Amino acid sequence: MNLPRILVDADACPVKEEIYRVAYRREVPVTLVSNAYLRVPQHPLINRIVVDGGFDAADDWIADHVDGAAVVITSDILLADRCLKGGAGAVLGANGRPFTTSSIGNAVAVRAIMSDLRAGGDRVGGPPPFSKEDRSRFLSALDEALVRLKR
Known part of the structure; x- marks a missing residue:
């Protein structure tokens, strides 16, 4: 059995410090x-991968390295979908909300609708501002996911 590990879609991740703490x-x-x-902390548990290439190069790297021991942290719905299909142990948004096989289809559909609306010139709001509650929820969700995978 593989030991749990955390893979982070890091370019725009607002919870890196929380990830390090956990x-x-x-x-x-x-x-x-x-x-x-x-910039990442110099610590034996922390590894940085800088990919070069196309727009989805980081997503491709993460999706290629997912297995049942991986907890993936991303706000990218399409990457979350790929990771779930790839057998990730858990996929969490930066707000602490888990992406699951039962919820990802709806999230992908809503993303597509919003993209179509924006392409048509409609003004649609983005996600709500990141809050203290999101940070707290994330810490709890990451901790719970790691405990579940260690069992």
Whole structure:
């Protein structure tokens, strides 16, 4: 059995510090994947992968490295879908809400509708501002996912 690990879609991730905190406490390795160089703590549990290439290069790297021991952190609905189909142990949004096989279809559909509306010139709002409650929910959800995978 593979040991749990965290894969992070890191370019726009607002909860990196929370991820480090949980990883240190649970002694779980973290890989941050980005298209650009990011500063990360010098720690044996923290690994940085900088991909070059196309727009989806970071997503491709993450999707190619997913298995049942991986907890993926992303706000990208299409990447979440790929990771769930790839057998990820858990996929969490930065707001702490889990993406699941039963919820991802609806999320992909809503994303497509909103994209069509924006392409047609409609003004549609984005996600609500990131809040303290989102941060707290994320910490709890990540901790719970790691505990579940260690069993």
